[in-house]
Amino acid sequence: MDLKDQLKNLFPDHQESEDEVIKKSNVWLQEEPLLCKYEKRKGKATTIIDGYTGATSDFKQLAKEIKQMLSVGGSFKDDTIIIQGDYRDKIMEFLKDKGFKVKRVGG
Template sequence: MDFKDQLKNLFPEHQETAEPAVEKPSIWLQDAPILCKYEKRKGKPITILEGYTGATSDFKMLAKEIKTKLSVGGSFKDDKIIIQGDYRDKIMAMLKGKGFQVKRVGG
């Protein structure tokens, strides 16, 4: 007996309502690949994503999603996403899963 069956036993008159489907905003996919670079600044590794030609708000949304999925810090400056640490492989896999073309640059 699962949780829904138990609730039906407790509240027999209750009618289950369908939850509205939440649409995720679509991100514009581009023809040119996004460049995924690796650099060291002040001795610390960073990953830089650049080359997105869509709306700035979409790129900011993508930056926030990457930071939360990887649980790392980062920022969005000058049409570039800067992620703290060397996460090129994970970021590239994540972007390819979304349908982006990604090109690895450096190191």
């Protein structure tokens, strides 16, 4: 039984307002924006996400979610997420929905 369930038992008449509902994210949210870049590596388009200051395991989980959402390949190296293809707009929208601040770099 988590804290939210315990509070519901103590205050059964309380209704949650829209302001109290926070988007659930299982990764740590940071104040600084994530950087979303476009690069060409060996002639192929890649999208790079950089600037995360949280735990490495959280960033790996975020990389996995992005790759599954886009159904593309990618990797996690040197505290950056590398996604195959130019998906900056979709990735930025996904990260904003998760609650991150995102900054587009270049182009």
